[in-house]
Amino acid sequence: MYKYDEYDHQMVATRVEEFRDQVRRRISGELTEDQFKPLRLQNGLYLQLHAYMLRVAIPYGTLSGAQMHLLGDIADKYDRGYGHFTTRQNIQYNWIKLDQTPDALAELATVEMHAIQTSGNCIRNISSDQFAGAAADEIVDPRPYAELLRQWSSFHPEFLVLPRKFKICVIASETDRAAMRLHDIGIKIVRNDAGELGAQFYAGGGMGRTPMIAPMIRDFVPLDQLITFSEACLRVYNRYGRRDNKYKARIKILVHELGRDEYVRQVEEEFAHLLTQPIEPPLAELERIRAHFTDPAFDPSAPDDLDLSDPDFRLWVERNTTAHKQPGYVIATISLKPIGGIPGDASADQIRLMAQLGRDYSFDELRVTHAQNIVLPHVRKADLHTVWQALDGAGLATPNLDMVGDIIACPGLDYCSLANARSIPLAQKISQRFASPEKQAEIGELKVKISGCINACGHHHAGHIGILGVDKKGLENYQLSFGGSEGADTSLARITGPGFTEDGVVDAVEKATQVYLANKQGEERFLDTYRRIGMDPFKEAIYG
Amino acid sequence: MVEVQFRFRDDEAVNDPAVTVDSFADQSNATAVRIEPGDDARALLPALDRIALVEVNFPAWTDGRGYSSARILREAGYAGELRAVGDVVIDMLGHLRRCGFDAFAPDKPLNEADASAAWSRWDNVYQATAVDGRQPIWAKRHPA
Amino acid sequence: MKILTGNDLKSGAVVWWTGVGWSLDVNDSADVGDHGAAIIAREEGAQNVFAAYVVDGARTDEGVRPSHIKERIRALGPTVRPDLTLKPSDPEAVNWVI
Numbered sequence: 001m002y003k004y005d006e007y008d009h010q011m012v013a014t015r016v017e018e019f020r021d022q023v024r025r026r027i028s029g030e031l032t033e034d035q036f037k038p039l040r041l042q043n044g045l046y047l048q049l050h051a052y053m054l055r056v057a058i059p060y061g062t063l064s065g066a067q068m069h070l071l072g073d074i075a076d077k078y079d080r081g082y083g084h085f086t087t088r089q090n091i092q093y094n095w096i097k098l099d100q101t102p103d104a105l106a107e108l109a110t111v112e113m114h115a116i117q118t119s120g121n122c123i124r125n126i127s128s129d130q131f132a133g134a135a136a137d138e139i140v141d142p143r144p145y146a147e148l149l150r151q152w153s154s155f156h157p158e159f160l161v162l163p164r165k166f167k168i169c170v171i172a173s174e175t176d177r178a179a180m181r182l183h184d185i186g187i188k189i190v191r192n193d194a195g196e197l198g199a200q201f202y203a204g205g206g207m208g209r210t211p212m213i214a215p216m217i218r219d220f221v222p223l224d225q226l227i228t229f230s231e232a233c234l235r236v237y238n239r240y241g242r243r244d245n246k247y248k249a250r251i252k253i254l255v256h257e258l259g260r261d262e263y264v265r266q267v268e269e270e271f272a273h274l275l276t277q278p279i280e281p282p283l284a285e286l287e288r289i290r291a292h293f294t295d296p297a298f299d300p301s302a303p304d305d306l307d308l309s310d311p312d313f314r315l316w317v318e319r320n321t322t323a324h325k326q327p328g329y330v331i332a333t334i335s336l337k338p339i340g341g342i343p344g345d346a347s348a349d350q351i352r353l354m355a356q357l358g359r360d361y362s363f364d365e366l367r368v369t370h371a372q373n374i375v376l377p378h379v380r381k382a383d384l385h386t387v388w389q390a391l392d393g394a395g396l397a398t399p400n401l402d403m404v405g406d407i408i409a410c411p412g413l414d415y416c417s418l419a420n421a422r423s424i425p426l427a428q429k430i431s432q433r434f435a436s437p438e439k440q441a442e443i444g445e446l447k448v449k450i451s452g453c454i455n456a457c458g459h460h461h462a463g464h465i466g467i468l469g470v471d472k473k474g475l476e477n478y479q480l481s482f483g484g485s486e487g488a489d490t491s492l493a494r495i496t497g498p499g500f501t502e503d504g505v506v507d508a509v510e511k512a513t514q515v516y517l518a519n520k521q522g523e524e525r526f527l528d529t530y531r532r533i534g535m536d537p538f539k540e541a542i543y544g
Numbered sequence: 545m546v547e548v549q550f551r552f553r554d555d556e557a558v559n560d561p562a563v564t565v566d567s568f569a570d571q572s573n574a575t576a577v578r579i580e581p582g583d584d585a586r587a588l589l590p591a592l593d594r595i596a597l598v599e600v601n602f603p604a605w606t607d608g609r610g611y612s613s614a615r616i617l618r619e620a621g622y623a624g625e626l627r628a629v630g631d632v633v634i635d636m637l638g639h640l641r642r643c644g645f646d647a648f649a650p651d652k653p654l655n656e657a658d659a660s661a662a663w664s665r666w667d668n669v670y671q672a673t674a675v676d677g678r679q680p681i682w683a684k685r686h687p688a
Numbered sequence: 689m690k691i692l693t694g695n696d697l698k699s700g701a702v703v704w705w706t707g708v709g710w711s712l713d714v715n716d717s718a719d720v721g722d723h724g725a726a727i728i729a730r731e732e733g734a735q736n737v738f739a740a741y742v743v744d745g746a747r748t749d750e751g752v753r754p755s756h757i758k759e760r761i762r763a764l765g766p767t768v769r770p771d772l773t774l775k776p777s778d779p780e781a782v783n784w785v786i
Contacts, residue, residue, distance in 0.1 A: 005685070007668055007681045007684070007685070010667065010668060011668065011670065011681075014665060014666060014667070017665075018635075018665055021658075021661065022635065025658070026697075027697065027698065027735075029735050030655070030658075033732070033738045033739060035633070038606055039635055047695060047700065047739055049702075049758070049761065049762050050700075050701075050702055050762065050765060050766065051695075051699070051700040051701060051702070052700035080772060094766075095700075095772075096700070097698060097699045097700060098697065098698050098699070098700060099698045099699075121606070121608075151670045151681070151682075152670060152671055154670050155639070155666070155669070155670060156670075156671055157611060157638075157639035157640070157642035157643050157669075157671075157673060158608070158611045158612055158615055158643055158673070159608070159611075160608060160611075160636070160639055161605070161606050161607065161608030161611070161636075162608060227671075235612055238608055238609060238611070238612050239609055239612050243581075243607060243609075273619070277619055277672075277674045278672060278674050279671065279672045279673070279674050281672075281680075281682040281683075282682070282686055284686045285682040285685060285686060288685065288686075342768055342769075413757070413758060413761055414761060414766040414767055414768050414769075415766055419758075422761075422767065422768075424768045425767065425768060428768070474755070474756055474757060475757070476757065
């Protein structure tokens with residue numbers, strides 16, 4: 001994975017000192033809260049319902065053991081002993097103190113981590129495929145391109161005060177595991193007919209209150225124009241994105257209001273102009289970065305067989321591991337969704353244990369997924385049982401990846417000052433309702449996603465079953481929707497009808513699974529059956 | 545009129561009253577223009593050689609359109625004074641400079657010590673803006 | 689009644705206006721009547737607190753109860769982590785927010 005050179009170290013150290021100075025000016029009263037707020041947000045520091053919250057960037061979701069270990073230590077030293085992994089592949093701490101934040105950031109910098117641009121109206125952390133570098137189906141590892149974009153977007157002077165936040169995602173395989181087309185800009189690394197690598201650009205996707213799937217805006221950008229084209233996309237948005245209404249300020253609204261073709265025309269015009277400016281890094285820089293992402297030293301003679309005689313182990317292997325490109329290895333996903341647990345939360349001890357396993361058994365690499373789980377990307381099959389035992393001993397071996405219990409949930413009203421309803425207790429109740437492994441196995445793949453407000457941090461629009469919490473005259477109420485998906489077959493979920501109480505929505509979810517099981521044909525997943533038979537039979541069961 | 549607090553030019557300060565972008569087109573003798581956030585900086589390109597001062601107004605520093613306006617003018621070869629006016633804050637000084645601004649007239653004068661720290665904060669930069677004369681990190685990593 | 693909440697500048701902790709100062713316990717809240725805006729201006733100006741705002745509440749047998757669930761959760765702490773709330777040893781405390 002990428003290692004900082006002296007320049008990268010210096011940039012992050014400078015940012016820590018800049019923020020330390022901003023905190024000093026805030027505490028001394030030189031800066032009012034109104035003046036300070038956009039500055040602290042650009043450094044990931046929010047004010048939430050109970051306290052400050054710090055969001056630390058995990059660029060493209062990749063971490064070393066030392067980085068993960070320190071995330072655990074930070075949780076103990078500066079927070080209350082736990083952290084929350086987010087749908088943006090980052091980690092959040094819920095109880096950070098303002099005057100200690102610069103010290104926490106200085107410690108993070110020692111392991112090449114930061115909170116730069118994890119909030120605010122700027123280009124956010126670049127997300128990517130959690131199986132990058134390990135997946136059997138990728139064209140190339142997408143992370144070097146994400147790193148090139150990370151450096152370009154860090155403190156880009158023209159794009160620090162955009163109309164609204166801006167999220168970029170880079171993938172490089174046909175299977176989209178990162179919801180690429182639900183980003184402000186989605187980039188898919190592809191090969192053209194001549195066999196050359198390039199970038200396919202999508203723009204104007206997003207969730208929030210107006211969910212949209214990004215249209216393709218260019219099928220092939222040569223790699224030596226990647227930054228210039230990105231800059232053209234951003235400049236058109238910075239100049240013409242709406243600033244009169246916060247809820248209409250994302251690029252998806254600009255693309256929608258201009259129309260895809262007119263946005264493309266403006267971007268191409270700006271691109272043609274920017275090609276005359278010497279702003280593109282040489283391909284040698286991409287090569288330098290790429291050299292950090294070579295394969296680890298896989299053992300070519302690693303045995304490819306696995307002893308599955310232990311039934312609990314077998315179940316976990318079936319559910320939570322994925323084929324690796326290298327024979328003798330697997331990708332193992334650690335579920336942060338224990339039955340009745342808080343989705344995405346991990347204690348400091350659990351974080352350090354995962355760090356240790358990453359170091360010992362996965363070539364010192366871990367990943368965070370947008371589904372709020374952790375991945376050990378390169379585990380020798382011969383080590384898998386040992387890894388599983390260690391996870392099991394720490395409550396980290398729940399075999400439910402992509403099953404009904406593997407619920408994405410935003411922090412909701414338990415933590416978030418924007419939320420209208422709680423998300424986590426609902427996730428806990430659904431997970432408990434479907435606790436039986438037999439029941440889960442019968443239902444198979446079913447992605448449930450819960451947001452506590454229309455900002456959609458819990459990706460409810462993209463859930464096979466999506467749930468949105470709303471405030472109904474001071475009471476929590478939940479809207480149910482079906483048919484969303486974030487993969488290559490991206491679709492947006494449709495609302496079923498009137499909302500439910502918390503218990504009511506758990507019942508409705510159960511009834512929906514019964515409709516699915518009664519109508520399922522062959523190997524159909526819940527989503528496939530829904531798409532075939534439509535909403536009506538589900539509605540009848542839920543409201544009838 | 546608000547004072548210019550910082551200026552990074554050796555030529556004589558221009559103090560002509562700035563006209564709006566709209567009225568500039570009709571006033572062949574105007575030499576100073578003021579760009580508001582919603583104005584198209586490219587409307588000035590045909591007449592760049594007779595402009596000595598462009599003021600770019602920031603009614604609120606969180607509206608970043610002026611950054612693009614500045615860079616567009618510099619990319620087109622504008623060499624006159626480019627002045628940031630309005631809600632100009634300490635923490636954005638370095639970034640404004642990188643987009644081509646070379647004069648600053650904040651509504652409220654800035655603390656000189658904080659400003660001086662801000663000017664010298666970033667020894668290195670990740671991107672080429674091509675209008676600030678700075679060599680980005682990637683160029684230092686790969687000397688020609 | 690009208691009660692006043694804000695955050696401590698350095699720690700971020702949720703605090704409630706008692707009439708003479710700030711408390712971590714919502715039950716210490718005073719009724720600020722229509723003086724909320726003036727108190728906020730003075731207290732924020734003195735940097736004693738920030739992000740302050742007035743909410744509706746009621747004095748009940750169990751103490752001061754904010755009218756909206758959001759401020760009740762704000763007053764208690766995250767309902768999914770009773771150990772981190774203001775009443776870690778009271779298993780019934782989370783029912784208070786509903």
